[in-house]
Amino acid sequence: MKLSVALLLLTGAHAFVAPSQSRTISSLSATVEKIELVPPRSTADMMKEQDATAKSYESHVQKTYGRYPLTIAKGEGCRLFTTDGKEYLDCVSGIATCALGHNNAALTEAVYKQMQECHHVSNLYLIPAQAALADWLTANSCAEKVFFCNSGAEANEAAIKCARKHAHNRGIEKPVIITAHQSFHGRTLTTITATGQPKYQKGFGYGGQMVPGFEYITYNNVEELESKVKEIQNSDRGLAAIMMEALQGEGGIIPGNDAFFTRIRELCDETGALMICDEVQVGMGRSGRLWGYQNLPVEPDIFTSAKALGGGVPIGSMMANAKAADVFGPGDHASTYGGNPLACAAGLAVAKYLCDHDVLNNVRERGAQLSAGLEQLAQQYPAVLGGVRGWGLLKGVETKDLAGPLVQAAMDEGLLLVAAGPNVARFVPPLIISKAEIEEALEKFGKAVKKYSESN
């Protein structure tokens, strides 16, 4: 038994004394059970013993991830340090999330200050930080109104619900959302259905069916798009939305093309459907513009954000223009934590930092430097590397074999990368990365590619 339960006679016990007020529970004379809990170990304790973290994972953490055996103790800027004293240049940033890097003073201060005021109150009340962040997001995009949540999957779930309700209001009772093969939209049941990759759906069906109402086409393929829309419109179903990443991230760093997105916009306008852009990975500055769709000639009706929105503090948002901003009414959708003061304080700190430090310009310059360096390496090692793709600081280089071993070789050189699909090594460093750090990343990657090519 982990919990031992003892009986304790409490008389005149004193309650927790808050710094600004004191309260006494007087004459509480009753027989109550004292339940003794196993106290948690401190993080400092975990880090003292070399394998403590790995051992606990083995026994007590569900194995939903294939993890590298690195135990991260601390971060600073674009660097991560492990408990065994190794230093890494971080070109993963928590999978395109830590836009301001690690231990950023402005983000830390904002979160700390908000904790001292109030960090969570629920959406029963008005939250100044949520209002300010909604103002900033709408002032810098095509959106009019924002719904806040906690993650990318939740933001997309909100977009999908909004599209279904919008279709319902137009008399469509079998609403279809078109998404792309090789897309990625999250891990809830509905967002794995939206995700056009059967490997994420395997084992989660009901009689072989996922959530109904999703159809898939090849990304950037105008003919398939047109014929799918025609097929849906000529059936007893109706087109609710076309939902695409402005740049496919997990699918292998594939930027959307102008003709495809222009046609999506036209077809949505013709049919009354909503155009949705999933900006969870490419948004919040990573493309060199605030939103990925701003690299394309058209604007969506709805777009979603998460990851970099809080710089690593969990927050997500679903943003809508006039067509979709008022589809949800009270009770239609909700999230207990969504847009809480703490997460929104983080979002505001990221927003202010992007504005004050000309971060978007840095993303474009460092992105161009990274592309040029990767292209040079691809020319030098044509048997190992292929094409270089992406926008801003969301870059991928094709690998002729599986990307995994090359990502491992880079790690051995002190550079953290993450694969995007089976054959692409992805670079998603913090958006504040310096010129010297990009040079260093290219040098480390060059060494990794050289060693890999010599041993294969």
Ligand SMILES: Cc1ncc(COP(=O)(O)O)c(C=O)c1O
């Ligand atoms: C484009 C895109 N959408 C949605 C998600 C899911 O986001 P989350 O893991 O925060 O639910 C991801 C995550 O990688 C993503 O890249």
